[in-house]
Amino acid sequence: MGLLDVLRQALRTLAAHRSRSILTLFGVVWGTASVIFLMSWGEGVALMIDRGLMKTGKDMGQVWPGRVSEEFTPAADRRWLWFTDADIDFLRRRARLPELLGAEWWEWLTAARGPRSINADVRGVDPEVLAIRGVPVAAGRSITEADLAHRRRVALLGEKARQRLLAPGEGVGTRIRLGGQPFEVVGLLAHVGTQLSRDRAEIDEMIWIPITTAQTHFPAWWTDEPVVNRVLYRMRDRSLRVETETEVRALLAERLRVGATDEEAIGIFSSVEMLEEIQVDRIVGVLFIIAVTTLLVGGIGVATMMLDAIHQRRREIGLRLAVGARRRDILLQILLESLGITALGGVLGIGFGVAACAGLARLHVEDLIPLPVLRPGIVATAVVVLVFVGTTAGLLPASRATRVAPAEVLRNE
Amino acid sequence: MSAGPLLELQGVAKRYATGRTAVEALRGIDLRVDRGEFVALMGPSGSGKTTLLEILGCLSLPSEGRYSLAGRPVEEIPADGLAKLRGEEIGFVFQSFNLLPRLSALENAELPLVYRRVGRGERRERARAALERVGLGGRERHLPGELSGGERQRVAIARALINRPRLILADEPTGNLDTTTGGEIMALLAGLHAEGNTVVVVTHDARVAERADRRLTIRDGRIAEDRSTH
Incomplete structure (x- = not known):
């Protein structure tokens, strides 16, 4: 039997x-399309969460000074x-695991422009902080090294x-007051959008100034x-998240003479x-199980x-056995x-699934829901599952077929 | 053709369990068929002649007794070996033709070669020659539904002889055909016999049986009569 005959x-x-x-093909098509679409969508959810969390700074860690814990000193x-x-x-000299280290200063200050004033989250930053964010x-x-x-007294303004x-139309070059001091707006930050993680205000609401300026004009x-x-x-x-945290905490603790594991002292x-903790893999896994079950x-x-x-087709099978076909x-x-049959439905299903992913992307709803992210691995997974389903679906019929007794089915009616 | 036993049966019995009762289709058959014989198996319906033919063709195994085909005890041959045996040594012709309805005459005739892993080109060539041999040259592309009963049986015979088997087994080959066409089919089988093939035909038609040079009559699962006419 050639493959074409089959x-x-x-x-x-x-x-x-x-x-x-x-109806049967519809089941396979629907199942395959579900695998493609749901897995791509899960991928999109994962990407959205990742991006949302990384908007404060990619792979960023934040360290703040606290108070020596009761376990290390009398209350x-x-x-x-x-x-x-x-x-x-x-820290910069000694720490090996951080790729970049920056210093940040912060204070809530009154920002004023003409008759308008707001309470702003002002950050003193250095070039490293700018790079990390x-x-x-x-x-x-x-903001530059020269600043x-x-x-x-220069400032970068977040979008909000x-x-x-x-005022509308005002931008770079505008003079503002921060905590009573005159500053010049030298740059505007690009839109960051909804952050899934934030430290105090969102970046869009912040005003950034050089850290040295902040330390000089607003001293402790x-x-x-x-x-x-x-x-x-x-x-x-x-x-290396845990290792990096351990190293940074240990170095600062050594410097400030507190316990190397005192998480209250060095947060x-x-x-x-x-x-x-969100375990995006699990979300993706649940979607995968739902989709595969459909298939x-x-x-x-x-x-x-x-x-x-x-x-x-018992008679046909009996005849094939009679003319020399082996059970196998x-x-x-x-x-x-x-x-x-499964492949036929699978090809259609992959087509529909890919089309659904592309269709959703064309609706421009990325601000409302995560867009599916189709990776070649997802199609490969769908193919593997299809081969499994097709083989499994054929096992019972095939074993039934090999049990046909040629003598019985070929008897004259 | 060289003489000598092609088929040898000793005390062959066959029982079927149908529901709660066991049916004894064959009860102790002793038989020897030499190479080149033309044998007719006769008997009333239910006498066991088809069962005997199935055992001869290795489509089912005896419940008891021994059956040797070309000197080899069949019960010792594994399942795949039996399949090979059926494909290479035996050709079947059935009353209801048993052609695959969606395959052309040529594709039906070449089916045994498919399972012998013969290449497509050689398959086509041999199937064409076999159809030619049974008088169906030019009908290769027809589907069974487009052929008359006699033509269908010719396709089945072409399929049976395509592997040049030692043994051709026919079960009521003329049962579904009119007298004239049946006569033509029997002439064809007789021709195969004349070329040296061993042919065993099950029939209840005395005129058909007359073509054979040996007539076996079966009653109640036993050989009741064994007559040679030549």
């Missing part, structure tokens, strides 16, 4: 019961801690901060040292940890149709026919 026979089996075949003298420029220099500048320029060196503070009341409120870092690799948070139900349709066909020739033929 496919032809598969088509004949389908043609023999047209309406039933359409009475639990001292408050703060970071300074010297601590950051120390990774927000492009939409207009004007970014830091000269402690210039600009809308609230500036409790010390003359240049205070750093938080350390931001980018880990080299997501899988660290990372959106990578949130991502780990298996389609396979049951194929199996019952094949069983029926085998019953009607018959087994192979029926399995291939089952695979052929």
Whole structure:
């Protein structure tokens, strides 16, 4: 039997019961399309969560100073801690696991422009922080080393901060006041959008100024040292999250003379940890199981149709056995026919699934729901599942076919 | 053709379990058929002649007794070997033709070659020659539904002889045909016999049986009569 003969026979089996075949094929087509669409959509959900969480900064960790824990010191003298420029220099020299380390200062300040004023989350940043946050500048320029060196009073405005503070038409070059001090807007940050993780305000609402300017013009009341409120870092690799946190905490603890594992003294948070906790894989896994179950139900349709066909073709099978077919020739033929029917539905289903993914992308609803992300691996998975379903669906009919007794079915009627 | 036993049966019995009762279709058949014989199996319906033919053709195995085909005890041959034997040594002709309705005459005739893994080109050539041999040259592309009863049986005979088998088994080959056409089919089988083939025909028609040179009559699962006419 050539492969072509087998496919032809598969088509004949389908043609023999047209309406039933359409229902059966529909099951396989629907199941395959579901696998493609749901898995792509799961991929899209995962990507949306990932992107949403990484909007504060890709693979970013945030470190803040706290208070020595009760476990390390008597409650009475639990001292408050703060970071300074010297601590950051120390950390930059010693830490190996962070790819980038930046210092950030923060304060809620009154921002004013003419008669308008808002309460803004103002951040003092250095070039490393700018790189870690990774927000492009939409207009004007970014904050530079020169700005830091000269402690210039320049500011970058987030999209919403600009809308609230500036009049329409105003932008780069506008003079504003932050905490009473005059500043010049030198750049506007690009739109960031909804963040699934944030530190205080969203980036769109922030105003960024050079950290040295902030330390000079808005000094801490409790010390003359240049205070750093938080350390931001980018880990080299997501899988090294825990190791990176351990290293950073241990170095800062050594420097501030607190316990190396005191999480109250040195607080660290990372959106990578949130991502780990959300377990996107499980969401994708549930979608996969739903989709594959649909396809298996389609396979049951194929199996019952094949069983029926085998019953009607007993005489043919008996004759093939009589003219020299071995049992395994018959087994192979029926399995291939089952695979052929499944393949027909599968090709259509892959087509529909891919079309559905492409169709959703053309509706431009990416702000409302996650868009499906079709990867070649998903199509490959669908093919593997189809081969499994087709083979499994053919097993029972095939074994039934090999049990045909030629002497019985070939008897003259 | 060289003489010598092609088929040898000793005490062959066959029982079927139909529901709760066991039917004894054959009860102790001793038979020897030499190469080149033309044998007619006769007997009333239900006498067991078709069962005997099925055993001869290795389509079913005896419940008891021994059957040797060309010197080999059939019960010792594994299932795949039996399939090979059926494909290569035996050609079947049935009363109801048993052609595959969606295959052309040529494709029906070449079917045994398919399972011998003969290449497509050689298959076509041999099937064409076989159809020619049974007088169906030019009908290769017809579907069974487009052929008359006699023509269908000729296709079946072409299929039976395509592997040049040692043994041709026919079960009421003329049963579904009118007298004239039946006569032509029997002439064809007689011709195959004349070429040296061993032919066994089951029939209840005495005129058909007259063509054979040996007539066996079966009653109640036993050989009641064994007469040679030549």
